[in-house]
Amino acid sequence: MALTGLDIFKLTPKKNCKDCGFPTCLAFSMKVAAGAMEIEKCPYMSDEALEKLSEATAPPMKALKVGNGDCEFKLGGETVLFRHEKTFVNRNRFAVMFTDELSDGHIEAKLDNIKKVNYVRIGEDMHVEIAALKYMGDKDKYVNLVKKVKESGVSLAYMLICEDPNVLQEALELVKNENPIVYGVNNENYEAMVNLVKDNKLPLGLKCEGIEELYNLVEKVQGLDYKELVLGTEGPTAKETFKNAVQIRRMALKDQDRKFGYPSVVFANELAKDNKYMEVAMSSLFTLKYGSIIVLEDIDYAKALPLFALRQNVYTDPQRPMRVEPDVYPVNGADENSPVLVTVDFALTYFIVAGEVERSKAPTWLAIPDAGGYSVLTAWAAGKFGAMSIAKFIKESGIADKTKSRKLVLPGLVAVLKGELEDELPDWEIVVGPEEAMHLPKFLKQLSQEEAANA
Amino acid sequence: MAFKMSVQEYKGKINEVEIGKGEKAIKLGGQQTLAFYDFDGDTGNSQKIGIEITDVYPEEWVTGLKEFYGDAAKNPAEWAKFVEEKLNPDFICLRLQGADPNELDKSPEECAEVAKAVVEAIQLPLVIAGTGNHEKDAKVFEKVTAAVEGYNCLFLAATEENYKSVGAAAGLAYGHKVGAESSVDINLAKQLNVLLDQLGVKYEDIVMHIGCSAAGYGFEYLVSTVDRIRLAALAQNDKTLQMPIITPVSFETWGVKETIAEESDAPDWGDREERGITMEVTTATSILSVGADAVIVRHPKSLETMKDFVCQFA
Numbered sequence: 219m220a221l222t223g224l225d226i227f228k229l230t231p232k233k234n235c236k237d238c239g240f241p242t243c244l245a246f247s248m249k250v251a252a253g254a255m256e257i258e259k260c261p262y263m264s265d266e267a268l269e270k271l272s273e274a275t276a277p278p279m280k281a282l283k284v285g286n287g288d289c290e291f292k293l294g295g296e297t298v299l300f301r302h303e304k305t306f307v308n309r310n311r312f313a314v315m316f317t318d319e320l321s322d323g324h325i326e327a328k329l330d331n332i333k334k335v336n337y338v339r340i341g342e343d344m345h346v347e348i349a350a351l352k353y354m355g356d357k358d359k360y361v362n363l364v365k366k367v368k369e370s371g372v373s374l375a376y377m378l379i380c381e382d383p384n385v386l387q388e389a390l391e392l393v394k395n396e397n398p399i400v401y402g403v404n405n406e407n408y409e410a411m412v413n414l415v416k417d418n419k420l421p422l423g424l425k426c427e428g429i430e431e432l433y434n435l436v437e438k439v440q441g442l443d444y445k446e447l448v449l450g451t452e453g454p455t456a457k458e459t460f461k462n463a464v465q466i467r468r469m470a471l472k473d474q475d476r477k478f479g480y481p482s483v484v485f486a487n488e489l490a491k492d493n494k495y496m497e498v499a500m501s502s503l504f505t506l507k508y509g510s511i512i513v514l515e516d517i518d519y520a521k522a523l524p525l526f527a528l529r530q531n532v533y534t535d536p537q538r539p540m541r542v543e544p545d546v547y548p549v550n551g552a553d554e555n556s557p558v559l560v561t562v563d564f565a566l567t568y569f570i571v572a573g574e575v576e577r578s579k580a581p582t583w584l585a586i587p588d589a590g591g592y593s594v595l596t597a598w599a600a601g602k603f604g605a606m607s608i609a610k611f612i613k614e615s616g617i618a619d620k621t622k623s624r625k626l627v628l629p630g631l632v633a634v635l636k637g638e639l640e641d642e643l644p645d646w647e648i649v650v651g652p653e654e655a656m657h658l659p660k661f662l663k664q665l666s667q668e669e670a671a672n673a
Numbered sequence: 674m675a676f677k678m679s680v681q682e683y684k685g686k687i688n689e690v691e692i693g694k695g696e697k698a699i700k701l702g703g704q705q706t707l708a709f710y711d712f713d714g715d716t717g718n719s720q721k722i723g724i725e726i727t728d729v730y731p732e733e734w735v736t737g738l739k740e741f742y743g744d745a746a747k748n749p750a751e752w753a754k755f756v757e758e759k760l761n762p763d764f765i766c767l768r769l770q771g772a773d774p775n776e777l778d779k780s781p782e783e784c785a786e787v788a789k790a791v792v793e794a795i796q797l798p799l800v801i802a803g804t805g806n807h808e809k810d811a812k813v814f815e816k817v818t819a820a821v822e823g824y825n826c827l828f829l830a831a832t833e834e835n836y837k838s839v840g841a842a843a844g845l846a847y848g849h850k851v852g853a854e855s856s857v858d859i860n861l862a863k864q865l866n867v868l869l870d871q872l873g874v875k876y877e878d879i880v881m882h883i884g885c886s887a888a889g890y891g892f893e894y895l896v897s898t899v900d901r902i903r904l905a906a907l908a909q910n911d912k913t914l915q916m917p918i919i920t921p922v923s924f925e926t927w928g929v930k931e932t933i934a935e936e937s938d939a940p941d942w943g944d945r946e947e948r949g950i951t952m953e954v955t956t957a958t959s960i961l962s963v964g965a966d967a968v969i970v971r972h973p974k975s976l977e978t979m980k981d982f983v984c985q986f987a
């Protein structure tokens with residue numbers, strides 16, 4: 219909240235009537251400014267003053283809802299420029315670009331790719347969330363494109379990119395209930411564009427023709443009392459686009475200028491000029507620096523795996539330890555013959571390991587001692603994942619009663635613990651597993667074959 | 674309200690550190706802004722991209738890369754020359770993996786010979802990385818620093834455990850640059866710089882290696898650590914954190930599932946080499962965009978992409 223006690227005082231009726239429980243309006247205002255009292259406690263505030271206040275106390279960056287149903291998500295709502303200051307809130311979303319110049323086959327191929335790249339990483343669904351539908355000049359084809367993408371049944375939010383309100387009107391008939399973004403407001407068309415979207419309160423995208431022009435354009439659109447906005451960042455170069463993205467976010471959060479307090483759109487595909495690796499580079503840059511929607515030319519696993527992983531990391535909340543509850547967990551229906559795998563209670567590690575064990579389909583016990591919520595090596599280096607603590611956990615967890623197998627598998631990265639663990643747990647056979655969890659399926663298969671051979 | 678660009682000026686400045694000799698020497702750092710924020714002030718020297726080579730034949734590298742290098746990869750000096758001629762990176766990073774006690778356990782003398790042959794074969798600046806085994810690295814670097822005296826190399830790295838010997842050999846005795854390696858923590862980074870200073874190594878001779886991981890693998894800790902280090906260096910003018918940062922991206926990115934899974938392990942994922950490049954490009958771009966001044970990559974395509982990328986922000 220940017221308002222001082224004095225600012226608020228100026229908005230009170232200055233009656234000092236004490237109805238709010240404070241001796242003076244000023245005393246009351248100081249409390250409100252400190253966040254210790256609600257402004258509604260004064261019954262005499264004018265509507266106008268209340269509105270001013272709510273505007274001033276509104277979050278510096280709007281959180282905007284986009285899409286509908288399965289494909290609904292929020293953009294924006296950020297409060298800090300650097301994640302360590304608090305946390306980033308609403309992760310950026312990835313879009314794939316379609317235009318009316320594409321052949322049917324090409325459209326289908328892109329849709330197929332979107333369908334194909336759909337997976338879970340550490341408990342989070344990873345897929346393209348937006349179809350960016352760009353108008354290149356053929357109205358019929360454009361409307362057909364929108365229809366085709368919608369009828370494909372691929373679960374996506376839409377961003378209609380078009381500066382012609384007439385074309386948009388027709389396209390919108392098809393998807394206006396899906397809460398699409400309408401992108402393409404410029405100095406000439408802004409009134410018509412606002413008219414087009416205001417009944418459905420659709421998110422409206424302002425095209426950037428230079429940062430100062432964008433600023434003035436926002437002012438005009440806000441002047442029409444429309445505030446569901448996303449802001450374009452496109453500049454003639456990557457450098458200029460980057461400047462725009464940083465300035466928009468910084469002016470909103472640091473300078474508290476609400477004209478720029480909206481999510482942004484970055485066309486990484488255009489910056490990349492048909493170079494796939496450059497597109498990945500640009501998308502990475504804008505994932506860290508303030509892109510809310512990042513538009514790609516197309517999607518495949520080579521692009522998605524690192525980009526979605528990066529986003530997932532960057533949008534984890536540093537104030538919240540990512541831990542799982544220490545315990546012994548059965549995976550794939552583990553029973554009295556299943557071996558025991560040890561790992562740590564860091565959520566990232568746990569999910570990776572559990573995912574690989576599931577993939578192996580081998581019934582397995584996962585033993586998770588309290589390792590301080592750290593990764594394998596971090597916990598080991600911090601003295602929280604040593605032979606003593608693992609042994610103690612194995613003894614106290616009662617796992618020895620749940621399985622007759624006496625194989626205890628260690629993460630390959632802490633192979634050094636083997637000897638000491640053998641001393642601590644003489645009843646168990648300590649097996650060093652692979653360093654990378656992805657090799658667990660093969661490893662577990664071999665382990666069960668050995669077990670069978672010995673039986 | 675009229676539009677007004679938001680400009681952030683900082684008192685602090687990142688040190689300028691030179692690596693290498695002659696025409697091809699490079700300078701890291703020198704900026705007074707966050708990475709690529711040229712609307713705030715002087716962005717200093719452009720970020721530098723290096724290529725990784727190893728002292729032993731890289732058996733486990735992707736086939737495409739091994740084919741590309743062919744027999745050159747069997748001889749580090751020839752390999753380095755090949756890289757210089759064909760790829761022209763900003764620098765080369767020679768990784769002395771053969772010295773690892775868990776692998777070939779090569780002697781410091783052998784390593785010194787290899788490093789000398791490499792540095793003599795090229796004009797480009799050389800970054801020399803050890804095994805990560807602190808004890809062994811101390812011994813190896815003692816010999817290697819002497820063998821490449823005069824070439825102004827950067828050594829990766831001095832750690833809390835071995836900074837005395839590495840710092841003394843690289844930074845004091847033989848006039849090289851010292852890489853100070855800490856594990857993803859601003860206070861540890863600072864502490865190591867202070868310790869090196871107390872040893873007599875000048876701040877201007879230090880480059881920080883603040884840790885590394887691949888995108889998706891605890892990478893957010895890296896992002897936040899670099900963010901905090903840079904804000905301390907620039908906004909608070911903290912002299913103990915004003916060193917440029919180097920990040921050996923390729924040491925991590927080629928060892929995670931996304932890059933080691935063969936197509937047969939994950940048929941949908943497509944070509945492994947391509948995944949290696951994208952993982953490398955994402956990780957390298959990300960760390961550069963929060964503040965690293967140099968990155969080390971493995972694949973020529975990653976190098977090409979990153980050089981082009983950096984160029985676009987110059």
Ligand code: B12
Binds near residue numbers: 570596631891
């Ligand atoms: C992020 C990070 C941190 C974060 C913590 C994040 C967390 N919650 O763990 C912070 C910044 C807090 C941190 C702190 C420290 N860290 Co740290 N950290 C890292 C970093 C960059 C990434 C770790 C990560 O998230 N990995 C991803 C997870 C998924 O990996 P993982 O748990 O190992 O799991 C994989 C495998 O082990 C395997 N696996 C896991 N379980 C199992 C089980 C079985 C049965 C099998 C077969 C396989 C398997 O599967 C996973 C995927 O393959 C690493 C460097 C790196 N690149 O790894 C350093 C690193 C682990 N840290 C290190 C150190 C030294 C520390 C500190 C001790 C520093 C200090 N002196 O204070 C502290 C310790 C904590 C403390 N004292 O408070 C060192 C460890 C050195 C060593 N070899 O011992 C590393 C390697 C960095 C380095 N090179 O110096 N760290």
Ligand code: SF4
Binds near residue numbers: 240246
């Ligand atoms: S109730 Fe309102 S008018 Fe009365 S003293 Fe409190 S702030 Fe002032």
